[in-house]
Amino acid sequence: MPKREAPAQARPLRCETASDFQPPVDTERIRAWHDSAYDAMRAAGEQTVDHLGLAIVVPPGVF
16 A cells, blocks of 8 residues: 655635635545555455454445
């Protein structure tokens, strides 16, 4: 699993109009991470997820 980077410093969300809005995060970097994680989970086939003592089997095709 790739190492996570520290989050970027948050900017105040001040804007005069909706078109001035800039998200406080690097959306392209998040999208690339999400796509990579999604592809890896889809390629892994059946997975077992343990959460709070409950084993959940996720069958192929869910992702």
